[in-house]
Amino acid sequence: MRNITGILGRYLSDISFPTINVIDVIEIILISFFVYQFMVWIKFTRAYTLLKGILVICGFLVIAYIFKMNTILWIASNLAGALITAIVVIFQPELRKVVEQLGQKKIMAALIPFDSGKEIRERFTDKTVNELIKACFDMAEVKTGALIVIEQEIRLDEYVRTGINLDAILTSQLLINIFEHNTPLHDGAVIVKQNRIVAATCYLPLSDNMELSKQLGTRHRAGVGISEVTDSVTIIVSEETGQVSVAQGGKLIRNVSSTQLREILERAQNKKIVDNSKLRQLLKGRVKYEEKSDK
Numbered sequence: 001m002r003n004i005t006g007i008l009g010r011y012l013s014d015i016s017f018p019t020i021n022v023i024d025v026i027e028i029i030l031i032s033f034f035v036y037q038f039m040v041w042i043k044f045t046r047a048y049t050l051l052k053g054i055l056v057i058c059g060f061l062v063i064a065y066i067f068k069m070n071t072i073l074w075i076a077s078n079l080a081g082a083l084i085t086a087i088v089v090i091f092q093p094e095l096r097k098v099v100e101q102l103g104q105k106k107i108m109a110a111l112i113p114f115d116s117g118k119e120i121r122e123r124f125t126d127k128t129v130n131e132l133i134k135a136c137f138d139m140a141e142v143k144t145g146a147l148i149v150i151e152q153e154i155r156l157d158e159y160v161r162t163g164i165n166l167d168a169i170l171t172s173q174l175l176i177n178i179f180e181h182n183t184p185l186h187d188g189a190v191i192v193k194q195n196r197i198v199a200a201t202c203y204l205p206l207s208d209n210m211e212l213s214k215q216l217g218t219r220h221r222a223g224v225g226i227s228e229v230t231d232s233v234t235i236i237v238s239e240e241t242g243q244v245s246v247a248q249g250g251k252l253i254r255n256v257s258s259t260q261l262r263e264i265l266e267r268a269q270n271k272k273i274v275d276n277s278k279l280r281q282l283l284k285g286r287v288k289y290e291e292k293s294d295k
Contacts, residue, residue, distance in 0.1 A: 050090060093158060122271040123152065128170050128195045129265045133258050135172035136237055136244050139179060145239030146179040147189040147219050149204070152268060154230040156191050163188060163202030170197050189222065205229060212252065223247040233268045235261070
């Protein structure tokens with residue numbers, strides 16, 4: 001027993017723990033905060049998918065290192081410089097946007113939760129749902145073609161840039177007017193974010209899915225195409241048949257009813273009740289108490 005205690009004592013005496021001061025703690029907090037903000041930001045962009053691909057490649061290189069695949073490791077080491085440049089080029093739109101948003105970030109608001117009580121959080125309101133349904137089926141009656149993309153988690157900024165900025169409150173009358181025949185904005189897609197139409201005449205990627213019916217035109221293929229690369233909900237009104245279809249997750253649901261469309265939009269609405277911190281409530285109560293005592 002004494003031998004074991006002596007060995008442990010000698011072993012522990014050789015271990016030197018680093019000294020931690022206040023600056024080190026501040027550095028750890030700042031690094032954690034910026035890493036967290038980066039992860040939250042990248043989750044809502046297409047860069048998240050690219051990042052997962054890069055992680056797969058890194059995992060493959062780790063396996064190559066474990067099994068001593070020297071040829072693969074040699075190729076990777078020689079291409080490392082080019083790969084870093086390629087990553088910067090691939091992520092250039094996202095990197096530029098995050099730098100632009102640095103000045104708009106409210107760091108203290110992110111660090112200290114001032115909201116209080118319960119609140120309903122949703123991507124768009126019930127009024128927007130009603131306006132979308134009314135516009136789509138009013139256009140379907142007169143066979144006016146329409147293509148409406150509703151943003152969810154993944155941002156659609158790169159597709160917004162291909163169109164004409166509107167930034168207008170979504171109403172059924174405005175949507176019908178945009179897609180009216182022979183108007184300047186009717187050709188292309190409308191992109192909806194929250195309760196606003198952010199852009200019209202936007203270009204979308206076409207789907208290469210060979211299982212889609214040959215009877216479907218470019219409007220339907222564009223609707224499926226954007227749903228394959230993002231998590232958006234896309235509503236398509238056929239100019240030929242007047243049918244309303246919905247594309248989501250790379251799948252096309254044809255000839256939906258107003259009830260079905262409402263169910264899809266309510267799921268996309270992602271309505272939830274959130275309990276916030278009571279910090280703001282406490283501060284409000286203190287301020288009111290101080291105001292009364294001053295009087």
